[in-house]
Amino acid sequence: MSVRPIRLFGDPVLRTKAEPVVTFDKELRGLVKDLTETMLDAGGAGLAAPQLGVSLRVFTYDVDGVVGHLINPDLELSEEEQFGPEGCLSIPGLEFDCRRAFGVVAKGFNEYGDPVTIEGTELLARAIQHETDHLDGILFVDRLDRESRKAAMKAIREAQWAGEEPPEVKVSPHAMFGRAT
Numbered sequence: 001m002s003v004r005p006i007r008l009f010g011d012p013v014l015r016t017k018a019e020p021v022v023t024f025d026k027e028l029r030g031l032v033k034d035l036t037e038t039m040l041d042a043g044g045a046g047l048a049a050p051q052l053g054v055s056l057r058v059f060t061y062d063v064d065g066v067v068g069h070l071i072n073p074d075l076e077l078s079e080e081e082q083f084g085p086e087g088c089l090s091i092p093g094l095e096f097d098c099r100r101a102f103g104v105v106a107k108g109f110n111e112y113g114d115p116v117t118i119e120g121t122e123l124l125a126r127a128i129q130h131e132t133d134h135l136d137g138i139l140f141v142d143r144l145d146r147e148s149r150k151a152a153m154k155a156i157r158e159a160q161w162a163g164e165e166p167p168e169v170k171v172s173p174h175a176m177f178g179r180a181t
Contacts, residue, residue, distance in 0.1 A: 024113035046127040048134030059131035078103035
């Protein structure tokens with residue numbers, strides 16, 4: 001397994017709703033390992049499969065020294081909210097204050113298909129919501145208020161990495177729907 005390139009803002013895979021995982025096999029466990037290694041190498045609090053060009057509902061997280069993953073997440077959000085800084089490995093070097101639920105109960109599966117429930121508040125809740133958004137083709141800048149979103153889009157256009165060609169999406173000839181890998 002290995003550290004893989006992270007897709008940047010503008011790559012179409014980041015705006016595409018990911019497919020549910022239906023097969024819990026060695027390939028999926030390899031993806032979880034790659035996500036984890038790439039996230040840890042980049043110093044992120046989370047990383048979703050679409051950020052590696054894989055359109056599957058899988059993400060990893062690293063919050064307060066706890067590293068984990070969740071597959072096919074379903075979230076229950078608290079009514080209480082938090083407002084604070086948020087960034088994204090697909091929008092490197094930029095951070096803006098974003099409103100999120102203060103707490104979350106996330107249900108899904110581990111890499112072997114066993115049911116998992118993760119409960120968290122503050123940063124863990126923020127990370128889980130952020131990564132689940134990635135699985136729905138939503139970026140954190142979409143959740144900003146109008147003024148902040150305008151500033152974020154200006155900063156993205158001016159970023160050193162902006163305008164780079166996204167890597168070619170490879171499609172398996174065996175994939176029924178041409179899942180990106």
